[in-house]
Ligand SMILES: CC(=O)N[C@H]1[C@@H](OP(=O)(O)OP(=O)(O)OC[C@H]2O[C@@H](n3ccc(=O)[nH]c3=O)[C@H](O)[C@@H]2O)O[C@H](CO)[C@@H](O)[C@@H]1O[C@H](C)C(=O)N[C@@H](C)C(=O)N[C@@H](CCC(=O)O)C(=O)O
C-alpha cells in the first residue's frame with residue numbers, strides 16, 4: 434500500500450485484473466484493483482480436486498466467480514467505472530452482474546445513504562443469441578449440497594437422504610461449527626477454503642465503505658465451479674420462499690437483505706449456467722416452495738441435530754468476535770428461530786437449545802416487534818416474513834405452556850386485537866408454494882408436506 438493513498442470518494446475505476454486456476458494446487462486466484470492501487474487477491478482452495486475434465490466450462494465458471502466475488506471489493510469505494518481486463522462478459526452475464534451489484538448491495542447502499550440504481554453498468558460484448566445453450570458434459574448424477582450449520586440445509590439433507598440421493602455436503606470457509614454439524618450427518622463432506630484479500634481489511638481500517646454483501650451469490654458461484662471440478666450435476670441450496678420478500682420498501686426502493694437467497698437470483702443464475710457453462714449442471718434451491726414456518730416444522734422432527742446446529746450468524750464471522758455459546762440470544766436470527774420453532778417443539782426441548790426462554794424476556798419486546806413489523810421494519814437479517822412471526826405468536830397465545838410468558842402475554846393483550854381478523858392463520862403459511870425451479874424428480878417431496 435506504500436505510495437498509494439486510499440480515499441473512498443477519490444477512486445475512479447474498479448478493475449477485474451485476472452482470474453486463474455492452478456490445477457496442481459487446486460487454487461483459484463481472483464485479482465482486483467482500484468485505479469493504479471495495490472492488487473487485491475482473493476483465493477479459493479478446492480482440496481484434492483482432480484485435473485479439470487471440462488476445461489472450457491471450468492474457465493467460464495471461474496470467470497463468473499471472479500466477476501461475482503468482486504462485489505466485496507467494489508463496495509469499498511463504489512467507483513463510477515468498472516473495467517474488465519479479462520474476458521468481457523456477454524450481455525446476459527452482464528445483466529446478471531448488474532443485478533448482483535445493485536440489488537445485492539441494496540442494503541449496503543441504503544444504510545450508507547448511497548443509491549446505486551442506474552450507477553452500475555458492467556461492460557458487455559455485443560449481445561449473443563438469447564437462446565444459446567451450453568454443451569452437456571455428461572456430469573455424474575450426484576448433488577453438491579451447501580450446508581450452513583443451521584436448520585434449512587439440514588432439512589434439505591434429510592429430504593434428499595430419504596430419496597436415496599448421492600450427495601456430498603459442502604461449505605465455504607473455515608467453520609468448526611459447520612464442520613461438526615456436517616460430520617453429524619455421517620455423509621461425505623467437502624470444505625472449500627476461501628481467503629479474502631487482507632488489503633480489503635486494510636481499506637476498511639482506512640474508512641472504506643462497508644456493509645452487507647450478497648454472500649450467497651458468491652458461495653453459489655464457488656459451488657458451481659466445484660461441481661465442475663469434482664463432477665456433480667446438481668448444486669443444491671436451501672433458500673426458502675420467505676427469502677424473496679423485501680426487508681423494507683421505502684422511497685421507491687426495495688431492499689432485501691437476503692436478495693441472493695431469493696428466487697429471482699436463483700432463476701437468473703440457473704439459466705445463465707445452462708446457457709453459458711453446462712446444459713446439464715443444475716443450480717436450484719430445494720426449499721423454495723417452503724416458508725420459514727414450514728421449514729421449522731420439518732426441522733423440529735429432526736431432534737438428532739437439536740444440540741448441534743446453530744442459525745446464529747455471529748458464529749460465522751471471519752474477523753469479528755464469535756459468541757461463547759452456539760446461540761448469542763441477542764440477534765434477530767436467534768429471536769426468529771426461537772419463535773418459529775416454538776409452535777412445533779416441546780417447550781423444555783426448545784429452551785434447552787437456547788439456554789433460556791427468549792419469549793419470557795421483556796427486554797426483548799422491541800426486537801420481537803420488529804419481527805412482526807409492529808411500528809418497525811423487519812431487521813436486516815435472515816428472518817421470516819412478518820406474517821409468519823405474527824401467526825407463530827398468535828398460535829402460542831392459545832397454548833397453555835406459552836401464554837403466560839411476558840412477550841406472548843403482551844402480544845395477546847396489546848397487539849393481537851389490533852391485527853386484521855383472519856390474518857393470523859398458520860395453515861396457509863405451511864402449504865408449499867408453486868414458485869420454484871425444482872427438477873421434476875423432487876416434485877413429490879412436497880406432496881407429503883402438503884398432507885402433513
Ligand atoms: C458473519 C456475518 O454476519 N458477517 C457480516 C458482518 O461482518 P463482520 O464485520 O461482523 O465480520 P466478518 O464476517 O468477519 O467480515 C469481515 C469483513 O469482511 C467483509 N466481507 C466478509 C465476507 C465477504 O464475503 N465479503 C466481505 O466483504 C465484511 O464486510 C467485513 O468488513 O457485517 C458485514 C457488514 O454488514 C457483513 O458483510 C458480514 O456478512 C458476511 C458477508 C456474511 O457471510 N454474512 C452472512 C451470514 C449473511 O449475511 N447471510 C445472509 C444471506 C444474504 C445473501 O443475499 O446472500 C443471510 O443469512 O440472510
Ligand SMILES: Nc1ncnc2c1ncn2[C@@H]1O[C@H](COP(=O)(O)OP(=O)(O)OP(=O)(O)O)[C@@H](O)[C@H]1O
Pocket residue numbers: 579580581582583584585586587603604605606649652669670671672694743744745815
Ligand atoms: N459457509 C457456507 N458455504 C456454503 N454455503 C453456505 C454457507 N453458509 C450458508 N450456506 C448456504 O446458504 C444458504 C443460506 O444460508 P442460511 O444460513 O439461511 O441456511 P442454514 O444455515 O442452512 O439455515 P439457517 O437459516 O438456520 O441459518 C443455505 O443453502 C446454506 O446451506
